[in-house]
Amino acid sequence: MEEEYKSLNFIEQIIEEDIANGLPKDQLRFRFPPEPNGYLHVGHTKAICINFGLGEKYGAPVNLRFDDTNPEKEEQEFVDSIKKDIDWLGFKYDKELYASDYFDELYNWAVEMIKNGKAYIDEQKSEAITEQRKTPFEEGVDSPFRNRPAEESLKLFEGMKNGDFEVGAMSLRAKIDMKSPNMNMRDPVMYRILKKTHHRTGDQWKIYPMYDWAHGESDYLEQISHSLCSLEFENHRPLYDWYLDQIYKDGTVRNKQREFARMNVSYLITSKRKLQRLVEEKVVTGWDDPRMPTISGMRRKGYTANSIKNFIEKVGVAKRENLIDIALLEFCVREDLNKVANRMMAVLDPIKLIIENYPEGQEEWLETENNQEDESAGLRKVPFSRELYIEKEDFKEEANKKFFRLKLGGEVRLKSGYIIKAERVDKDENGEITTIYATYDEKSKSGSGTEESLRKVKGTLHWVSAKHAIPLEVRMFERLFTVEQPDAEKETDFLEFVNPNSMTIISGFGEPALAEVEIEKALQFQRLGYFAKDRDSSENKLIFNQTVTLKDGFKPE
Numbered sequence: 001m002e003e004e005y006k007s008l009n010f011i012e013q014i015i016e017e018d019i020a021n022g023l024p025k026d027q028l029r030f031r032f033p034p035e036p037n038g039y040l041h042v043g044h045t046k047a048i049c050i051n052f053g054l055g056e057k058y059g060a061p062v063n064l065r066f067d068d069t070n071p072e073k074e075e076q077e078f079v080d081s082i083k084k085d086i087d088w089l090g091f092k093y094d095k096e097l098y099a100s101d102y103f104d105e106l107y108n109w110a111v112e113m114i115k116n117g118k119a120y121i122d123e124q125k126s127e128a129i130t131e132q133r134k135t136p137f138e139e140g141v142d143s144p145f146r147n148r149p150a151e152e153s154l155k156l157f158e159g160m161k162n163g164d165f166e167v168g169a170m171s172l173r174a175k176i177d178m179k180s181p182n183m184n185m186r187d188p189v190m191y192r193i194l195k196k197t198h199h200r201t202g203d204q205w206k207i208y209p210m211y212d213w214a215h216g217e218s219d220y221l222e223q224i225s226h227s228l229c230s231l232e233f234e235n236h237r238p239l240y241d242w243y244l245d246q247i248y249k250d251g252t253v254r255n256k257q258r259e260f261a262r263m264n265v266s267y268l269i270t271s272k273r274k275l276q277r278l279v280e281e282k283v284v285t286g287w288d289d290p291r292m293p294t295i296s297g298m299r300r301k302g303y304t305a306n307s308i309k310n311f312i313e314k315v316g317v318a319k320r321e322n323l324i325d326i327a328l329l330e331f332c333v334r335e336d337l338n339k340v341a342n343r344m345m346a347v348l349d350p351i352k353l354i355i356e357n358y359p360e361g362q363e364e365w366l367e368t369e370n371n372q373e374d375e376s377a378g379l380r381k382v383p384f385s386r387e388l389y390i391e392k393e394d395f396k397e398e399a400n401k402k403f404f405r406l407k408l409g410g411e412v413r414l415k416s417g418y419i420i421k422a423e424r425v426d427k428d429e430n431g432e433i434t435t436i437y438a439t440y441d442e443k444s445k446s447g448s449g450t451e452e453s454l455r456k457v458k459g460t461l462h463w464v465s466a467k468h469a470i471p472l473e474v475r476m477f478e479r480l481f482t483v484e485q486p487d488a489e490k491e492t493d494f495l496e497f498v499n500p501n502s503m504t505i506i507s508g509f510g511e512p513a514l515a516e517v518e519i520e521k522a523l524q525f526q527r528l529g530y531f532a533k534d535r536d537s538s539e540n541k542l543i544f545n546q547t548v549t550l551k552d553g554f555k556p557e
Contacts, residue, residue, distance in 0.1 A: 009317035011050065014258055015058070015226060027253055028060035028225050032086070032093070033215065035067045036078035036199075039287040039294040040085045042308075042329070043270035046263040049312040050228060052091040061094035063222055068100050069214045071196040079199070081287070085295040089305045095222075099214045100200050102221055106209050107161065109217065109247055110172060110190055114153045118246060119190060120146060121156040123170045132178075133186045140178035140186045160193055163206035167193045174213075176242060184239045188212060216240040219255045220247060227257040231321060234259045261321040263312075265329060266484040268293040274487060274494060283498055284480075290534075290545045291480040291502050301477075302522030302532025302547030307336035314556060323485065327554035334548050337522050337530045342370040342377060344517075345415065345462045346525040346544075348474055348508035350389035352466065353436045355420060358386040363467065367447065368416035382511050384417055387466040389509050394461050395436055397425065404459040406436070412459035415526060419444040419457055462526040469509035473543045474531065476504045514542055522547045 008016065019025060030051045034040060040048075055062035064086065068074050086093065113119040122129065122145045132141040157172055159165060172191040180186055190213045195206050219227045227240070240257045248254065262270075269275060270293060278284050278292070287294050290301035298308065311332040315324055363385045370377035394405040406412045411421045418440040426435040443452035479499055486497040510525075514533070517523060522532040530547035537543045 010319060011228060011258060011260060011317055025058065028058050029223055030055050030060060030226060031063040031065050031222065031224050033065045033067050034082050036082060037073040038078055038272035038276060039081050039296055041270050042265055042268060042293045043263050045308050046312055048086065048089060049309055050317060063095045063097050064093035065097040065218060067211060067215060068098050069208050069211055071194060071198040074199055076199045081296060088299060098200060099218050100198060102218055103205060105221060106214055106217055113246055114150050114157060117150060119172055119174050120148055121153040121170050122173045125168060133183060136181055136183055142178050146175060160207045163195065165193060167195055169193060182235055182238055184236050188239060212236055212239050213243060216243045217247060220244055223253045224255055225253055227255050229257065229259055230262040231259045261318040263315060263324060264321060265324045266326045267479045267481050268326060269487055269494060271487065291477055299520055301545050302530060303333050304336050307333040310336065327552060328556055330548050330552060331554050331556055339373055341522050341524045341530060343524045343526050344511055344514060345382060345464055346472060346508055346510035347389040347391055347464050348506055348528060349392045350509055351392045351436060353388045353390050353438060355386050355438050355440045357439045360386055366416045380513060383465045383468040385465045385467045388463045389466055389469060390461055390463050405461060411457045412461050413457050415460055415462050416446050464509045464511055468512050470512055470514055470542055472508045472510045473541060474506050474508055476506060476546045478502050
């Protein structure tokens with residue numbers, strides 16, 4: 001039993017201890033509370049997997065709650081994208097809720113706090129409030145409005161609600177402790193005036209609650225047993241508890257906030273503000289650009305939900321932050337796609353190959369495996385003809401014994417097809433090879449059962465029939481940033497580390513079946529890597545995004 005306990009992560013240990021100390025299992029409830037001010041990114045996947053994973057482990061409901069308290073930055077577009085991302089990851093939430101659902105309760109509780117001497121209206125500008133808070137190493141200074149009569153604050157607060165005052169004219173502050181070493185406890189602002197249209201409540205409200213006030217009270221209203229958040233909120237926990245003390249009633253679940261380390265991944269940025277800059281300054285084409293660390297970007301690139309969840313499982317749940325190697329994420333993607341991705345043929349740097357002794361005008365359809373790692377994937381047929389495309393790098397006029405691809409006088413097998421021998425080449429005026437001429441052994445067809453079909457040659461090449469080839473636009477990707485931690489240098493704008501060659505567009509040819517491939521479903525271009533069909537594709541133009549290379553030297557510990 002002790003060994004089983006030790007195998008649990010620290011959050012699971014907390015929950016087990018709470019259950020052992022009397023918390024009924026049927027009172028376990030979790031939530032994932034994103035702010036709808038941007039698209040979810042790889043950092044959010046950790047919080048998603050932790051909260052929904054605990055829900056699955058304990059059979060407990062998990063709410064999706066949008067912390068929509070800032071109408072200046074929040075949009076319905078972001079709400080929709082977040083719901084789509086969670087659905088795609090395969091998680092089911094119990095209820096879809098919003099902090100804005102609770103604006104009336106939050107306001108009424110704030111009124112009670114004013115009456116109880118626990119909050120007051122401060123008519124100072126935000127700059128003055130910041131100045132009076134001082135630093136953690138010196139005591140703060142009381143606001144001149146800190147002890148104003150409750151009746152005055154109540155009247156002003158109602159005026160704020162009714163829109164009687166200009167933005168920035170005043171705010172509601174909690175009365176806690178201006179001498180606290182925790183800056184969050186130095187009379188934090190609970191409400192500010194914002195005359196902005198909210199994506200759900202319209203123009204009903206002229207004031208909006210601050211995150212710290214709305215978050216914990218929303219947890220209370222939903223009776224969330226364990227409020228799990230990233231480490232940046234560790235210093236907010238005393239304030240979270242203090243706010244709950246003001247409204248807690250016996251017999252209700254006492255919410256418990258606990259923090260886990262954020263997930264920082266090398267070569268990626270997970271600040272929504274900075275991701276917004278990448279979009280606004282057109283460094284990328286949008287939030288779902290395949291180079292972005294957003295879930296929608298990774299999905300568009302061909303990452304699978306399963307590979308992302310496997311990545312989170314390998315990273316684990318830690319109490320302290322560290323930098324995760326992006327190669328681990330790519331390893332998980334490659335590992336999953338190797339099992340599930342169908343293999344298809346494409347040539348991305350083509351050169352014409354003509355089989356001179358293959359009958360002109362003849363064509364045949366050769367059977368090939370969809371995925372040799374998965375027998376259930378079945379077989380498909382690919383067209384074969386006299387003229388083919390192969391990769392330029394797969395041919396050399398002369399080569400040493402370690403070159404196992406095609407060379408003059410040498411033999412290779414065409415994948416699922418015949419053994420061919422290179423006989424001669426055509427060249428242009430610059431000496432560049434334009435066409436390779438070969439002969440084939442008609443008895444060597446793969447799977448035909450003849451003695452020649454079993455003959456071994458050292459090289460096997462992928463190919464595409466020129467007559468049946470579909471033109472492809474292929475987007476090849478490198479790291480978006482040239483350094484591991486592009487936002488680590490505070491004195492340097494992170495955009496200075498943008499890789500100007502992060503995306504290269506090339507043209508190639510693919511087999512006809514590529515036209516039927518689902519959007520965003522990753523497949524393997526045999527011998528080239530994993531790719532996913534992009535939503536910009538049309539009947540006349542197929543576009544594929546590079547997902548990940550076939551191999552990498554990275555091995556997870």
